[in-house]
């Protein structure tokens with residue numbers, strides 16, 4: 001499950017139900033899709049789609065996405081640092097940015113207009129969807145491992161703009177990790193490569 005922090009307010013959330021409500025209040029959807037027997041981190045795409053098919057198709061239809069695919073990032077992924085440099089800058093899109101995490105961990109910072117920054121540390125089983133126009137930026141945790149389902153917009157409007165605020169410089173991509181909260185369980189990571 002995710003760890004949500006609001007550094008400027010000194011608040012931390014670790015319970016999925018609380019996280020869901022808190023993030024919904026700023027236009028960010030959060031869900032936990034779990035299985036009693038989770039599939040391995042490096043499971044074939046076919047197995048992933050078979051396992052999570054009902055949730056994926058239901059969500060795609062509900063949000064109007066045209067499709068979804070699987071993205072894989074690992075330390076050896078060609079161009080990873082260049083890719084991350086782009087993700088690390090505050091920006092917004094005119095469509096939803098939705099990911100379901102399969103392996104690895106990442107940090108998404110969300111900065112809705114007129115509000116302070118909320119930091120969301122994501123792990124396998126987390127679905128996050130950032131609404132159109134909401135400023136955000138993203139980075140990977142130290143392992144530089146990330147495997148996720150990426151939902152694709154129905155129309156390729158493709159509008160994305162960097163804010164140029166530089167606010168991301170005030171937030172280190174520090175991942176507290178499962179060890180910070182003993183109730184959490186780390187899952188193994190594995191790989192292939194792709195782009196986010």
Ligand SMILES: [Fe+2]
Pocket residue numbers: 091092093097136
């Ligand atoms: Fe984005």
